[in-house]
Amino acid sequence: MCGIVGYIGSKQAYPILMEGLKRLEYRGYDSSGIALQQDHDGRLLVVKAKGRISALEAIMKGQCTTSTLGIAHTRWATHGAPNDVNAHPHTDMSGKLAVVHNGIIENWSALRQLLEQEGVKFKSDTDTEVLAHLFARYYTGDLEKAVQAGLREVRGAYGIAVIHADQPDVLVAARNGSPLIIGVGTEEYIVASDASAIIEHTKQVIYLEDREMATLRRSGLHTSTIDAVPTHRAVQTVEWSLEQIEKKNYEHFMLKEIMEQPESLADTMRGRMDVEAGEVILGGLSDATKQLTHARRVVLTACGTAWHAGLVGEYLFEDLARIPTEVDYASEFRYRNPIIDEGTIVIAISQSGETADTLAAVREARLKGALVLGIVNVVGSSIARGTDAGVYLHCGPEIGVASTKAFSSQLEVLIMMAMYLGRRKHLAPYQAREIIKGLQQVPEQVRHVLKLNKKIQDVAEKYKDCPNWLYLGRGYNYPVALEGALKLKEISYVHAEGLPAAEMKHGPIALITEGMPVVFLANRGLQYEKVLSNMEEVRSRGGHIIAIATEGDNSLRRLAKHVLHVPDVPEPFQPILNVVPLQLLAYHVAVLRGCAVDKPRNLAKSVTVE
Ligand code: G6P
Numbered sequence: 001m002c003g004i005v006g007y008i009g010s011k012q013a014y015p016i017l018m019e020g021l022k023r024l025e026y027r028g029y030d031s032s033g034i035a036l037q038q039d040h041d042g043r044l045l046v047v048k049a050k051g052r053i054s055a056l057e058a059i060m061k062g063q064c065t066t067s068t069l070g071i072a073h074t075r076w077a078t079h080g081a082p083n084d085v086n087a088h089p090h091t092d093m094s095g096k097l098a099v100v101h102n103g104i105i106e107n108w109s110a111l112r113q114l115l116e117q118e119g120v121k122f123k124s125d126t127d128t129e130v131l132a133h134l135f136a137r138y139y140t141g142d143l144e145k146a147v148q149a150g151l152r153e154v155r156g157a158y159g160i161a162v163i164h165a166d167q168p169d170v171l172v173a174a175r176n177g178s179p180l181i182i183g184v185g186t187e188e189y190i191v192a193s194d195a196s197a198i199i200e201h202t203k204q205v206i207y208l209e210d211r212e213m214a215t216l217r218r219s220g221l222h223t224s225t226i227d228a229v230p231t232h233r234a235v236q237t238v239e240w241s242l243e244q245i246e247k248k249n250y251e252h253f254m255l256k257e258i259m260e261q262p263e264s265l266a267d268t269m270r271g272r273m274d275v276e277a278g279e280v281i282l283g284g285l286s287d288a289t290k291q292l293t294h295a296r297r298v299v300l301t302a303c304g305t306a307w308h309a310g311l312v313g314e315y316l317f318e319d320l321a322r323i324p325t326e327v328d329y330a331s332e333f334r335y336r337n338p339i340i341d342e343g344t345i346v347i348a349i350s351q352s353g354e355t356a357d358t359l360a361a362v363r364e365a366r367l368k369g370a371l372v373l374g375i376v377n378v379v380g381s382s383i384a385r386g387t388d389a390g391v392y393l394h395c396g397p398e399i400g401v402a403s404t405k406a407f408s409s410q411l412e413v414l415i416m417m418a419m420y421l422g423r424r425k426h427l428a429p430y431q432a433r434e435i436i437k438g439l440q441q442v443p444e445q446v447r448h449v450l451k452l453n454k455k456i457q458d459v460a461e462k463y464k465d466c467p468n469w470l471y472l473g474r475g476y477n478y479p480v481a482l483e484g485a486l487k488l489k490e491i492s493y494v495h496a497e498g499l500p501a502a503e504m505k506h507g508p509i510a511l512i513t514e515g516m517p518v519v520f521l522a523n524r525g526l527q528y529e530k531v532l533s534n535m536e537e538v539r540s541r542g543g544h545i546i547a548i549a550t551e552g553d554n555s556l557r558r559l560a561k562h563v564l565h566v567p568d569v570p571e572p573f574q575p576i577l578n579v580v581p582l583q584l585l586a587y588h589v590a591v592l593r594g595c596a597v598d599k600p601r602n603l604a605k606s607v608t609v610e
């Protein structure tokens with residue numbers, strides 16, 4: 001997982017590439033590098049540095065060069081330790097050809113052996129360096145042809161940008177499995193792993209497909225398949241503004257994204273509710289209405305936080321649509337030879353739309369003939385394009401590695417989809433109308449929950465040094481317990497476990513010691529009394545309870561050390577409100593522990609490797 005950016009035009013490439021790298025830093029941040037074709041002698045200046053992009057910037061301060069063609073990279077190591085040598089760009093033996101790469105070359109070892117037998121000397125431990133030597137092997141003055149020939153021998157995932165010192169007017173880009181977008185300016189192009197590195201310069205973009213490449217010259221571009229069949233890609237307009245992507249005045253993207261949930265939830269719903277008719281309008285599903293009406297089974301598949309959303313989806317689909325539903329980790333689904341028949345709908349949930357396992361699950365499900373839908377945030381992403389139909393989250397770009405606002409919008413879309421299916425089965429308009437009215441209040445209710453911020457910070461202060469946490473909930477709130485624990489693990493590096501509350505007595509109860517923080521989702525609802533019994537069990541063993549409770553419920557004060565009240569809403573909506581205090585709790589614990597909240601160690605925003 002890495003970020004790549006490349007520029008060809010008449011402006012100075014360095015500031016554009018640097019700015020782009022900073023925007024892509026969320027995709028990887030263990031090392032970075034840049035290759036610029038220098039105006040004065042035509043040679044490539046290649047500079048790489050271990051660590052954050054600021055380390056590269058510091059080295060580049062000493063270099064004074066002008067250049068209008070270059071490529072750059074921010075890395076999240078897969079093959080080879082994060083260090084200067086393994087950082088990209090990688091060059092061939094002549095130092096004339098440079099490549100940046102996001103993805104994994106699966107047959108790199110065989111290719112490396114072959115190249116070494118031919119006398120190639122490798123400098124790094126990376127799979128990417130193979131590409132540089134392979135392209136050089138085929139280079140006879142035409143960079144496009146060399147890349148094409150090389151890629152035909154490659155198995156694996158890649159988004160690449162390639163330049164050559166002898167070709168001052170060519171940048172070649174290609175993709176297979178990893179994202180790559182081309183920004184189209186006036187006599188200039190920017191290639192990047194995502195739109196955030198481009199939109200400051202142009203909103204006109206071209207999305208490359210798998211096994212497709214583009215040859216960019218200042219005078220124009222052309223695209224073709226890796227097998228040299230010409231292709232035609234329409235120029236599209238990106239809707240996100242740079243301001244949306246920026247941090248505003250918040251210290252971290254994660255906090256900004258938690259705080260903007262009232263707006264993002266409203267955006268997700270906008271124009272999709274018809275209260276009068278008791279209907280949700282999901283344009284992205286219109287082509288699939290017939291199949292959806294006859295669906296007999298739903299399989300939700302995803303990874304990480306999106307998988308937790310899927311777990312809530314199981315309750316929603318069975319409750320509101322009365323359709324048997326299962327949830328599967330995408331990584332398990334794809335390898336398990338799942339049973340899919342024509343009455344099965346597979347729904348893939350993904351913020352980025354690029355998660356490798358989820359994308360592979362989509363492909364497997366389609367291969368087996370299922371109708372495959374996507375719930376995706378990034379417009380035009382691989383999963384969005386690889387599914388039969390779907391619903392976009394429209395919650396704006398999410399930059400913090402730990403997913404927050406995308407999760408709440410995923411829950412909202414799942415409620416809408418469950419209603420959509422329910423209306424085609426047993427739900428009466430008046431029932432749907434009640435749900436819609438309730439859902440429309442959720443953004444304001446979330447705004448109300450956000451007012452707990454200070455109180456949650458105090459709770460975080462008290463427990464920040466505790467090494468173990470438990471999160472417990474039942475029914476709709478069981479997946480929320482899992483998500484709360486995941487948030488804490490991801491960004492504060494504290495061990496936390498989320499469980500269905502009733503499971504505690506089958507083992508984890510042995511962990512409870514004096515003063516251990518145990519977070520309970522204890523809203524009023526069907527299983528409220530049962531949750532209270534679980535709280536008694538924890539309290540009697542010395543656990544310190546932090547309870548999320550329904551507004552007006554003061555009876556929990558006897559059991560809990562801290563009670564955080566949220567508005568009283570029907571159970572299907574509780575996860576959206578309940579997750580907010582848990583996001584804030586994880587955030588404050590991480591900040592108090594001095595952790596890099598937006599870029600937690602070992603994690604990446606978009607996991608495009610298996
Ligand atoms: C990574 C991220 C998680 C995310 C998961 C799935 O692990 O760190 O926050 O939930 O990938 O990502 P997706 O983009 O498919 O929702």
